[in-house]
Amino acid sequence: MEKLDATRQPQDLESAAPQNVNSNAVGPTDGGRDAWMTIAGCFMVQFCTIGYSNAFxxxxxxxxxxxxxxxxxxxISWIGxxxxxxxxxxxxxxxLAFDAGYFRHMMALGSFLEVFSIFMLSLVRKGQYYQVFLAQAIGIGLGQALLFIPSLTVISQHFKKRRSFATGVAVxxxxxxGIVWPILLNQLDQKATxxxxxxxxGAVAGVLLLCANMLMKPLPVERKAMANVQIGVKSVFQDIAYMVSIGAACLVSLGLFFPYFYLQLYAVSQGVAPRLAFYTLAILNAGSILGRLVPNFFADRLGPYNMIIPCLFLTAMLLFVVLGVHSFAGIVLFGFFYGCTSGSYISLIPSIIGQLSRHSGQPGLRMGFAFTSVGFWILIGTPIEGALLHPPGSNGPLAWSPCIIFSAIAVACGALGMVISRMIFVGQGRNGGLGQLI
Structure with a gap:
């Protein structure tokens, strides 16, 4: 459990109204039955949220x-x-709701909303765009919001020294x-309505989310007084290292997801048969499994900053390299290695945010603010690349070079931002005496 801020006065502690707290409450154990059951539940939540979205x-x-x-x-792409x-x-x-102790409530409501919306999607009428948008973009998206961020944040309650690896396993x-859902949906669409x-x-998601709700074990938390919440929000904006890292993550988000949306189309445009091009996305997601485990394992020893920065530079380099890749074999190799490096970034970001959370009771606030900020850049990133790929009024061939270069530069600038954030973090002496291992 993170140390209390040394400047906090005793009366501040007394003013905090406890919620489901007992004197025997323990901090992160970095293992044990409850901790690994929570990781198993988080794995299922990630499968049903980001994994399902990757099948769009x-x-x-x-x-x-x-x-x-x-x-x-x-x-149609705006739905996804x-x-x-x-x-x-x-x-x-x-x-903020997580920090206030509403983890169980959000998981239950999010599970219901996602499953309900998937079933509503099964009832929409053909050709009715607004019905699909309401059910899939808004309903499923909101349900996943109540599941995705809390499932990542709860890991910090159980793990500290091994947080990066535990997060990697969960994500x-x-x-x-991203591998199972596209295959499942394709097969179901071919054999059923x-x-x-x-x-x-919806039935598959419902069973998995029910199991996840039973497996995850959040630790008791304290409900903070409003004054303490306001202090926490103020401290977020005063933390320069944290704010720079968020700015860097926003830049990365502009370009990182380009292959996840367009790699299959790129393969087809290079002459790869559509029946083979489908596998490029599966290979990309397969590579990300390795990328979410191995770097996170070493991040607990070398530090999340020291792993995420080289992974980002490698990701940018791979985006530049794809300009010269035109064969199926080359695209497959690119997809696998890009999955490794981009998956590493996605799984290490929660560890960076956890390390930058200086004050007790702030992991939810900081994780939430980070994802809110990044969300707007994810929303505009792929549409910008789509506009560069096929400019309005253009009837010519797809222009791959502008959108690929844009994506690569965005990721490279984000990597430089992470370097600056690390320098500020070390300069402030916040690495807990670990030297350069941050």
């Missing part, structure tokens, strides 16, 4: 060819983009989901 390419294909053929591919945005945008409110659920395919998907 299947919906994009179904909607474009048939179900919403009256709408342009750009209009807004769904991602909704997962992140309410982050600061979700984080591999998103990578596994659109409605029945979504009902089956």
């Amino acid at each position: 390419g299947v919906y994009q294909d179904i909607y474009t060819r048939d179900f919403l053929s009256n709408k342009s591919p750009s209009d 983009s807004f769904q991602y945005f909704m997962q992140y945008a309410p982050g600061i409110f979700v984080g 591999t659920g998103a990578s596994v989901g 659109f409605g029945n395919a979504n009902r089956a998907a």
Whole structure:
């Protein structure tokens, strides 16, 4: 458990009204049955949130060819983009609710809302764009917001020294989901109706989220007085290292997801058969499983900053390299290694935020503020790349170079931002006497 701020007065402690707190409450144990059961539950939540969102390419294909053929591919892509945005945008409110002790409430409500919305998606009428947008972009997205951030934040209650590795294990659920959901949805769509395919998907998500709710074991927390919450919010904006890291993450988000949205299309444009191009996304997500485990294992020994920075520079370098990749074998290799490096960044960010949380009781606030900030940049990132790929009024071939270069520069600038954040963090002497191992 993080140390209390030395400047905090005894009367401040007394003013905090406890919520479900007992004198025997313990801090992070870095292991044990409850801790690893929580990780198993978080794995399932990640599978059903980010993993499910990563399968939007299947919906994009179904909607474009048939179900919403009256709408342009750009209009349809906003459904998936807004769904991602909704997962992140309410982050600061979700984080404050987590710090106030409402973890169980959010998990239960989020599970119900996501499963209910998936079943509502199975009832929408063909050609009705607004119905699909309400059910998928808003309903599923909001339900996932109540699940995604709390499931990452609760890890910090159980792990400190091994937090990076534990987080890496949990977020591999998103990578596994990114492999399983597209295959499952494709098979269901071929063998059943659109409605029945979504009902089956809703049933799978419902069972997994029910298990996750039973497995996760949050520790008791204290409900802070409003004055202390205001102090916590103020400290966020005064923490320069934290704010610089958030700015860096926003820049990274502009370009990081380009291959996740467009790699399959890029493969087809390079002459790869569509039946083979489908596997490029599966390989990308398979690579991210390795990327979310190995760097996180070493991050507990070398420090999350020292792992995330080289991973970001490698990610930017790979984006530049893809300009010269034109064969199926080359695209497969790119997808695997890009999955490794980008997956490392995604899984290490929660560890960075946890390390930058100086004050007790702030992990939810800081995690939530970070994801709220990043959400807006995720919303506009892929549409910008889409506009560069196919400028309005252009009937020529897809212009891959501008959007790839844009993505690579955005990630490289984010990597430089993380270097600056690390320098500030060390300069403030906040590395807890660990030398350069941060």
